[in-house]
Amino acid sequence: MSEKTKQKIIDGARKSLIKEGHRLSTIKVIAGYAGVNHGLVHHYFGSKEDLMVALIESQAQQVLELLFSDNPDWLEDLSQKRRPKGLAKMKQRELAQFMSSRMDQFFSAYDDFAKIHIEFLAMSAEMPKVSKKLKEILRKHRKILGLIFNNSNPGFTTLLLASLTGILLHYRLDPKIAIKEARALLREKLFDYQL
């Protein structure tokens, strides 16, 4: 097992999902993006579905790393489901400001990430393992968001994640929607905070 090749395939799947969407991302297309023989995909991952599960895990890991790239300690705390001390010191308002700007940056800079997320959701309808993994990852992310914002209302994290997803989904369909205003309003209303 060459971990390098395995990673190439995962990266190929990512690129293909971004550029082609999941319907055009056949095994051969993915292998093309990965610069790898298509037979290797099954050799390394067993099936297309399992490759997608691996990609989801890879993406999930990256999200957190990107959000807290400057605070590796926070990352460690959060993945252990502990509230980072640095966050605990922030006031609610300061926290909201910090996170919402960071998320905006994140989603602006990592549009591709969002695209893939949508593709995962689409795929989950026909791939049980993808569905299961995605569910698991989203639960984890909700928990982490709860920790970050110190908000015990389960509706809060659910709404936050769902709204971000929904905005992106509608944006994909119709790039003319008021995406910035919608995001700003979400931030404002959810964090009682205005830029």
Added chain:
Amino acid sequence: MSEKTKQKIIDGARKSLIKEGHRLSTIKVIAGYAGVNHGLVHHYFGSKEDLMVALIESQAQQVLELLFSDNPDWLEDLSQKRRPKGLAKMKQRELAQFMSSRMDQFFSAYDDFAKIHIEFLAMSAEMPKVSKKLKEILRKHRKILGLIFNNSNPGFTTLLLASLTGILLHYRLDPKIAIKEARALLREKLFDYQL
């Protein structure tokens, strides 16, 4: 054209989309749900894509009818893009209360409708006509929401629709999410209103 058969096919497509999802909803499966020969689908709709467009239109019509089943005048006004006078008389608070409870009722009662909506969004990635029609319908619905709530902020209707979609999407994936709480929070935050 036997309108009865045509309707049977649309209903078959609806059922199939709900129970099987769009990927398993092949022409033959849809025809099976409709209790009709598969060739008839093309006889009546020309292509799978055109059937889906017809279904979207049928659904869009039903949404408004279901939301305002007790106020046919409002329906007429809204489809003419006029603000119904009955609404104009309500105060903001009263209006928010009215609509948000109605939407909650709607989405609780018409879960299937929501499921199909998600399938449409998934299909739109590979069916240009579906994409176009869906975009058109969503723009119309946003406009109507703006009229109803008398809110000229484009972010408002965008966020409202997107959040509802997002919540449903996540709910599909994981029926254990705090859907009620998320919806309640959305209502509270977006309409500054609490039950």
Added chain:
Amino acid sequence: MSEKTKQKIIDGARKSLIKEGHRLSTIKVIAGYAGVNHGLVHHYFGSKEDLMVALIESQAQQVLELLFSDNPDWLEDLSQKRRPKGLAKMKQRELAQFMSSRMDQFFSAYDDFAKIHIEFLAMSAEMPKVSKKLKEILRKHRKILGLIFNNSNPGFTTLLLASLTGILLHYRLDPKIAIKEARALLREKLFDYQL
């Protein structure tokens, strides 16, 4: 049985073959050209193949009528496989001149006829009855040509008909071929005659 409707269908088939070619000339398309319900085609002709056979007969009759529209007696004689007396009086050279100019006129004016002829030949590969009827008609036409030109060499009529067909076939494929020159050369060589 309404002979009028039957004729409308035959005419529809002719038009469709000319404008659409035999592959696009489905029963429904033909019925469209005929301005008639597609079910009637089977009602009157039993099958598509039998319709085509009827069309071949109709065309074959018309060819002779068009060639000898000014000499109805000749027509009668020829269909009885007698050599018309008017022809017997002509000298070989005069005859060749007469017929070759007439054929040139014919094929220039009745390009559509030629097109259909090609379509028949194409169809004959997959429709045994069409093949049989066409064979029969062509034998008759060869016999008639033999009578006209008083030429007992079976190769003569075979070559004449085959060359005309071949030229048209190549012309269909590539309208830039030297069709006039080829026809002129055929006339010159076959009738030892130059314009």
Added chain:
Amino acid sequence: MSEKTKQKIIDGARKSLIKEGHRLSTIKVIAGYAGVNHGLVHHYFGSKEDLMVALIESQAQQVLELLFSDNPDWLEDLSQKRRPKGLAKMKQRELAQFMSSRMDQFFSAYDDFAKIHIEFLAMSAEMPKVSKKLKEILRKHRKILGLIFNNSNPGFTTLLLASLTGILLHYRLDPKIAIKEARALLREKLFDYQL
């Protein structure tokens, strides 16, 4: 790319076209004749149409090779659109004798080749790429015939090729036609030459 399998598929297409005609030569039938899985046809050729184009090229190459199998130099000269010196030395009469006997041999021996040629022409009505390639090949062959017979009359090569095609077409329909006599007459008239 297994050239062996690719060739098997081309040969299968050839056989199928000869024995079944182009309408019955479905991908699966062709694969059957080739002794190969039907999916491989698309694996190697992309589409049925592209397979047919490949077959045309293969056939076109073989024609020249068969006609000049004993003069490889001529082949080289002709494909470079030069007149072979060996031909230049022949007198007109000798040349006509040489070529017409050779063609007779060719078409007697390679009846199947002729059958396929007719199928190509039929297919060209519905396959644009086939049409284009066939047009191209025929133009090339006309040019080569012009070189061989040193005849600059465009009608000559056009008539020659068209007549041969037409004779074969009629022969397909009705094997009882006077094919030998027609060919003999064509040779005699076109080359002013008698056996």
Added chain:
DNA sequence: AATGAATGAGCGTTCATTCAT
């Protein structure tokens, strides 16, 4: 480990034909 030939189930679609009305 890596390649790509080979497989086969399944897709949307077409269309001649049948038949109830």
Added chain:
DNA sequence: CATGAATGAACGCTCATTCAT
């Protein structure tokens, strides 16, 4: 006579997957 709804076999093509090399 006429209509058009309904049927079903067949088509070209796609693609995840298997497997010999």
